[in-house]
Amino acid sequence: MSAMLAETRPDEATAVVEAPRRERKRVVIIGGGFAGIAAAHALRHADAEVVLIDRRNHHIFQPLLYQVATAVLSPAEIAAPIRQLEVKQPNLSVVLAEVTGVDVASRTIEASSPGVGVRKIAFDYLVVATGMRPSYFGHDEFARYAPGLKNLSDAETIRAKILGAFELAATTEDESERARQMTFVLVGAGPTGVELAASLAHMVKVTLRGNFRRIDPSKSAIILLDAGNRVLPTFAEPLSRRVTRRLTKLGVKVMTGVKVETVDDKGVIAGGSRIPSATVLWTAGVAASPIPKLLGTKIDRAGRALVDPFLKVVDAPGVFVVGDAASVMQNEHPVPGVAQAAIQEGRYVGRLIAKELMGRKVKRPFRYFDKGNMAVVGKNYAVLERGWLRTSGFLTWLVWAFVHILSLPQLQNRLRVQHQWVWSYFTGQRSSRLIPEPPRTPGADTR
Ligand SMILES: Cc1cc2nc3c(=O)[nH]c(=O)nc-3n(C[C@H](O)[C@H](O)[C@H](O)COP(=O)(O)OP(=O)(O)OC[C@H]3O[C@@H](n4cnc5c(N)ncnc54)[C@H](O)[C@@H]3O)c2cc1C
Known part of the structure; x- marks a missing residue:
């Protein structure tokens, strides 16, 4: 049985199955967010063909999205092209496409790219890292x-x-x-x-x-x-x-x-x-993307797939869900939907698959290590909670700024954000105060 998103049901006739090359197993990762990229990176030395599919060509550092919304930063400062991962990782291919169907039984997914149409891509392992959307x-x-x-x-x-x-x-x-x-x-x-x-x-x-x-x-x-x-x-x-x-x-x-x-x-x-x-x-509110539902497994009220302690989908060998799309329990508490949890889950599954490909079995289930929770409240003030430690104020804000600069995806982002923050801190100005013009009909107005 193949499951597809109703509104994007593709024309079956156009779909060609891309089978993995026989000598190597193929790991398909859906989603180039925190979890998907961590999984791909953990597979960098694996003897496998890794295919990372995302409907966007860029990874977004979501914790700073609010600064784009309030004109402190411009979009490019908190985003990085996913494609550049191919340069650093020879066993990785990046595909710009929206996954519209998953068939766990035949081990294929369906991905649709504008102008290319629908492709069926076969997998040996599947990692779903499709995140959440507003609810x-x-x-x-x-x-x-x-x-x-x-x-x-x-x-x-x-x-x-x-x-x-x-x-x-x-x-x-x-x-x-x-x-x-x-x-x-x-x-x-x-x-x-x-x-x-x-x-x-x-x-x-x-x-x-x-x-x-x-x-x-x-x-x-x-x-x-x-x-x-x-x-x-x-x-x-x-x-x-x-x-x-x-x-x-x-x-x-x-x-x-x-x-x-x-x-x-x-x-x-x-x-x-x-x-x-x-x-x-x-x-x-947030709800999971529709993809976990297509796996035919149990989902929670927010649409996240319930996974076992190894982040595997029950009764679907080789299929994993990580990051915000997964409902993971630890000590009877849900693992939070934060970037650190997504990174740790993606990394865990990437390593688990790499070990399985070497014929080794992973016995240790996933454990989330909580590095703490932070929120910033305007200039010079943030709160931090880590276990028994609770702090707030200017020093916490400095820690927040330092952690966020270091966590940005690439050096270029770090330098640009740092520059904008210093400018904004001392002048109070925000450099991205743009209201985009509505699109014009070509040729209608030459002014
Ligand atoms: C505004 C905002 C602020 C946040 N602030 C913080 C914070 O301060 N600290 C913190 O720790 N966490 C924060 N979070 C939460 C954190 O960003 C998420 O927990 C994290 O992004 C989850 O990572 P993920 O990889 O699971 O999903 P995402 O990072 O959301 O990535 C999912 C990827 O899957 C792709 N995708 C989805 N569906 C498909 C499909 N059908 N086909 C192809 N590609 C698909 C998407 O394009 C996306 O690239 C914030 C989130 C938001 C929205």
Whole structure:
């Protein structure tokens, strides 16, 4: 039985099966995020043909996406081309395609590339590392008005929405419309919501100061809503309280215990009251990509595949799920959906496959090593939790900045981000304040 995404069912006649060369086993990895790249890297010395498939040609450093959305960084500064991995790893091929079907029984996947059509690619081992996407908790109609933050195009959409709102506020003569344009609502007070709200607060107070004659951007309302009873629910309560105080000091209105009922073109209805807003941002929920479902295995409520302690899919030999797409339990707690967990899982599976290819059996199940949890709350302030250690403030912020610079995918990103941060720190300016022009019909306008 072959499972496919309904909306992308390909024309069977166009699909040609690419079989592995007989002398080498083929490992197909779907997803060039943190987990997929770690798996590919761990297979660099393996006697195998490694095929890494991603629908994007670039890897994104998601922890800094919020800085692209708030104009601190430009997209290229937090992304790196996946293809360049081929240069360093001779047994690796990178394929730009969207995987639309998986047939565990015949050990093939279907991948569709624009202009090329559908290809069936056979595998001996399959590693699914397809990550998550925003979830609107059954209210997909909200997506139209409240973009989520998952990729570079989301970040650019949000940036354009924020900057565009100030331009419209400065243009309109209508007081209530001006207030609506200058009200920003963020739904979801997890790390992304908190980081985005704090960065936006700094932008309206510092970066945009004096940029408009008719409006004062520092008078904007930034509202962070959450149905839960505190911000950063995955952190210890005292840290949540400190973060709430910090956000309030920055001018963010934190509203917890408030459920969003409607998001529309006028704003949101939350806790029974309407909040007029032209910019609603969705930083609340995530759900797994549809690929784990195609494996025919059990999935949890968020669509993640339930895997065994070796990250294998039960009853599907040689098939693994890693990173955000996997539901992994450790000491009766779920392994968190963070970059470190994805990297460790990808690396573990890559090494496991490399050992199996050498005829060795891996006896040690996956163990997640928690290096700690961090969130940044504007300039000079971050929180860190690692076991019993809980810190916050300027020194923690320095640690945050150092760790993030070192974790960027390539030297070029590290240098560019460092440069932008120093510039922004001392001048308060942000160098990526662009609202893209709408596409024009070729030839329609020659100006
Ligand atoms: C805004 C934001 C901020 C975050 N901040 C932090 C943070 O500060 N610290 C932290 O540790 N974690 C953070 N995270 C979480 C972290 O980024 C994820 O846990 C991590 O990216 C998971 O890695 P992954 O490889 O499983 O998935 P991803 O990195 O999401 O990669 C999945 C890849 O699969 C590809 N893909 C998906 N479906 C298909 C398909 N059908 N065909 C082909 N390719 C496909 C995608 O294009 C993508 O490249 C953040 C996440 C977001 C969204």
